[in-house]
Amino acid sequence: xxNEQTAINLTHMGTLAKAAARELARATTEQxxxxxxxxxxxxxxxxxxxxxxxxxxxxxxxxxxxxPALLDRMSLxxxxxxxxxxxxxxxxxxxxxxxxxxxxxxxxxxxVSRRRTPIGVIGVIYEARPNVTVDVAALTxxxxxxxxxxxxxxxxxxxxxxxxxxRNAMNSEGLPADxxxxxxxxxxQYITELLRLHEYVDLIxxxxxxxxxxxxxxxxxxxxxxxxIGICHAFVDESADLDKALxxxxxxxxxxxxxxxSLDTVLVHQNVAAQFLPRIVEHLAPKGVTFRAEPRAKALxxxxxxxxxxxxxxxxxxxxxxxxxxxxxxxxxxxxxLDEAIDHIQQHSMNHSDSILTxxxxxxxxxxxxxDSSAVMLNASTRFNDGxxxxxxxxxxxxxxxxxxxxxxxxxxxxxxxxxxxxxxxVRT
Numbered sequence: 222x223x224n225e226q227t228a229i230n231l232t233h234m235g236t237l238a239k240a241a242a243r244e245l246a247r248a249t250t251e252q253x254x255x256x257x258x259x260x261x262x263x264x265x266x267x268x269x270x271x272x273x274x275x276x277x278x279x280x281x282x283x284x285x286x287x288x289p290a291l292l293d294r295m296s297l298x299x300x301x302x303x304x305x306x307x308x309x310x311x312x313x314x315x316x317x318x319x320x321x322x323x324x325x326x327x328x329x330x331x332x333v334s335r336r337r338t339p340i341g342v343i344g345v346i347y348e349a350r351p352n353v354t355v356d357v358a359a360l361t362x363x364x365x366x367x368x369x370x371x372x373x374x375x376x377x378x379x380x381x382x383x384x385x386x387x388r389n390a391m392n393s394e395g396l397p398a399d400x401x402x403x404x405x406x407x408x409x410q411y412i413t414e415l416l417r418l419h420e421y422v423d424l425i426x427x428x429x430x431x432x433x434x435x436x437x438x439x440x441x442x443x444x445x446x447x448x449x450i451g452i453c454h455a456f457v458d459e460s461a462d463l464d465k466a467l468x469x470x471x472x473x474x475x476x477x478x479x480x481x482x483s484l485d486t487v488l489v490h491q492n493v494a495a496q497f498l499p500r501i502v503e504h505l506a507p508k509g510v511t512f513r514a515e516p517r518a519k520a521l522x523x524x525x526x527x528x529x530x531x532x533x534x535x536x537x538x539x540x541x542x543x544x545x546x547x548x549x550x551x552x553x554x555x556x557x558x559l560d561e562a563i564d565h566i567q568q569h570s571m572n573h574s575d576s577i578l579t580x581x582x583x584x585x586x587x588x589x590x591x592x593d594s595s596a597v598m599l600n601a602s603t604r605f606n607d608g609x610x611x612x613x614x615x616x617x618x619x620x621x622x623x624x625x626x627x628x629x630x631x632x633x634x635x636x637x638x639x640x641x642x643x644x645x646x647x648v649r650t
Contacts, residue, residue, distance in 0.1 A: 260390040314363065348372070353372070362400065363632055364632050371411065455577075456488045457493065478548055486554065513538065577599055
């Protein structure tokens with residue numbers, strides 16, 4: 222790693238990463254799995270030291286007036302055991318590298334197939350989530366990629382402590398520590414330099430807000446996969462089981478409010494709105510949720526007999542349905558039918574995670590087919606658009622793009638492929 226007081230030579234880092242990627246490409250699955258288990262053990266063995274550095278980051282964050290949502294993203298407190306468990310789950314997953322698919326023999330006797338290979342060196346730029354450091358390290362190791370990480374200034378101490386543990390664990394298992402490198406500087410010039418390091422870096426993945434994604438798209442000479450920004454919706458159809466719909470909405474909004482797959486807007490069919498909107502407010506308001514209601518929803522709620530929670534409801538502003546709340550705030554809107562719900566989602570969605578709550582099979586199929594998001598759900602919380610929840614172990618990011626990878630980017634999404642052609646003296650005529 223590089224001390225912040227030392228000038229950082231990204232070309233040198235890229236050279237080391239590229240060499241490490243070649244070495245990792247030769248590593249066996251068993252070697253990589255041993256290193257992953259060593260990382261999981263080392264995270265727990267060094268828990269006190271890591272949490273002490275994380276506590277200093279949180280202390281500075283509170284002193285600088287950071288929001289509760291951002292502080293929640295920054296915190297490693299009580300989370301290292303689950304982070305270590307995620308690393309072990311990656312070790313238990315099948316290794317995609319070397320897997321052959323689309324195998325066939327042509328009429329001329331040539332055997333052709335596609336074989337999965339690592340992408341190479343991946344640059345990941347992210348903000349205030351130190352758990353991303355471990356998730357990315359585990360997934361890139363298992364997929365035989367090297368990675369250059371640049372985390373947010375708010376979690377610098379946490380990331381330095383984590384990288385120290387990760388690199389030592391790599392060394393202990395005879396794998397190249399330079400496969401995991403960290404730009405230990407808060408100077409933003411290094412982000413721009415990383416985005417132009419195309420001789421060494423094969424892919425850029427930003428994890429953060431819209432401004433970071435825009436910066437990467439506009440300045441990178443390296444392919445960029447963006448995602449991780451979500452304005453997520455649930456449509457409550459007139460046939461929905463309202464008793465089941467309520468905990469789904471609760472889970473989507475309150476379980477982890479600060480993440481990209483948390484629920485931002487509930488659209489309610491007009492035929493059940495008068496009955497269901499008051500239930501939403503009375504159920505979620507005691508948990509600290511406040512509401513932004515468009516005129517039809519607000520009128521129905523104003524006429525309802527609410528029990529001491531009316532002050533949690535505000536009129537929706539012009540930008541509210543285009544806002545990723547990342548907090549205990551929920552937008553409410555009444556829609557005439559499925560068509561209006563889909564139109565609203567297509568207009569305001571970030572193509573991340575959207576759900577329909579219905580018992581109507583035809584409406585369910587229309588929603589699942591027509592809503593163009595990286596994950597669509599039927600009678601389930603938007604919170605399931607997550608690598609761990611979908612059985613992928615962990616994830617580098619949730620891609621909302623349409624090329625190469627979409628949804629949670631886990632092991633297979635961190636590989637590419639090459640054609641393998643096997644002949645026996647074949648020549649083209």
